[in-house]
Amino acid sequence: MRKTANQKAWFFVLPVVSLVAFNAIVPLMTVVNYSVQETFGDNVFFWAGVQWFEQVLRSDRFHAALLRQLMFTGTILAIEIPLGLVIALAMPRKGPWVSVCLVLMALPLLIPWNVVGAMWNILALPDIGLLGYGVNALGFEYNYTRQPGSAWATVIVMDVWHWTSLVVLLCYAGLMSIPDAYYQAAKVDGARPWAVFRYIQLPKLKRVLTIAILLRFMDSFMVYTEAVVLTGGGPGNSTTFLSIDLVKIALGQFDLGPAAAMSIVYFLIVLTMSWIFYTLMMRNEEI
Template sequence: MNKTPNPKAWLFVIPVVVLVAFNALIPLMTVVNYSVQETFGDNVFFWEGMKWFEEVLRSERFHESFLRQIAFTGMILVIEIPLGIAIALAMPRKGPWVSVCLVLMALPLLIPWNVVGAMWNIFALPDIGLLGRMINGLGIDYNFTQQPVSAWSTTVLMDVWHWTSLVVLLSYAGLSAIPDAYYQAAKIDGANAWAVFRFIQLPKMKRVLTIAILLRFMDSFMIYTEPFVLTGGGPGNTTTFLSIDLVKIALGQFDLGPAAAMSLIYFLIVLLVSWIFYTLMMRGEEN
């Protein structure tokens, strides 16, 4: 193939380049700029090199919120993925109830994040909240504003309520795409329900589940609004996840250098984990 180089073609790329530059590259470079310098305001900067990065990576505080983050994301994935699959399997495949179920499932996804946080905050309040009163009424001492265990379980429960629907909808789409012939063949081959799930449904859902896990990993790893509204990171620092910590450092303490370094580390972790996960899943696909 002989291709004639046509420099004018670059003109057509300019709008995209400008767009990407303004919404991604330039803000990111600003962060990079802060991460290697010290500033005392008035646009006066001093070169600091890797100092902030070293400080963040060595800081006890970062380690703690990082571990908290991993624990939270791990719990979210372990609960939401199997639960989402189970609900999708239980949903009707045909008939008038399909749309009812789909709408009910989509509802939590339509609620703004800070509203979710505020809703659960009131819902779980031990003195006036419905949930809080009920749990205490059952004889369990529950107060999410004071007890770390209560705070954690409320945060996890809120996220499960808010986001399991996403896994359900994706899994349901994957299940609906399986032709009837597969179920008929399985019947003829004498497969039981577990074998049908293991050898037909799960393999056919693999692609959508990859997307579901990836989305739930990224979103839960970067969660901010809901726990911020619900617990504000407390009691103490027990629900201070990476984002909340970052905002505290950047806007609370106004330590722009360490905050910028932390953002970059944070960003690289999300990118790296997503990339590794995606590559592994796709490699399995090829074999």
């Protein structure tokens, strides 16, 4: 193909390029800038090369936070995706209950994230919180401010409460878009409910499930507000996930260089894993 000589069209994309530059590239480059330099304030910088990256990648603290992050994301995905699917399957398809169910489902999504954290913080308090008091009254020793196990359970239950609705709504929309003819054909073919799920609903939901998994993966991997309001990363470091650790390093210790290097590593992990998820789920899929 011959290249056209007229390059004026570039001027038309200039506004978009400058906008993207200001809201994405410039901030990102600032982080890159910090990640390769040492600073002591007063805008005095010293070149540090890849020193911060080496430090982050070798630090036990980063490894521990990453491991906690992977465990958290893995657990909530393993709960929210199947649970969301089951709830979506159980929801009514028509009638007055549809809107009731949809509103109920949408409610947790409409609550500001720090409010969610605060709600659960109070709800789970062992002395005055309904949940915390109830669990203890049932004979379980439960105190999320002191026991790492309790803290983990609370963070996970809170995330499931907050975000399963998203999976439900996506799956419900996917289910509603399956034409009736499929169900009629399944009836005619004598398919049992399990076969209907396995061969009609699940294949038709593949795309929405991919989206649901991707969204939940990315959001949970970057979880911050709810967890920090609920546990502040504790007790100890037991619920200090990557984002919480990052904030501690950057704003708590003012180690801007290592924090910037960690941000970039963090970003690359999210990007790579999202890409892997997407590629795995979309293989054999004709568009």
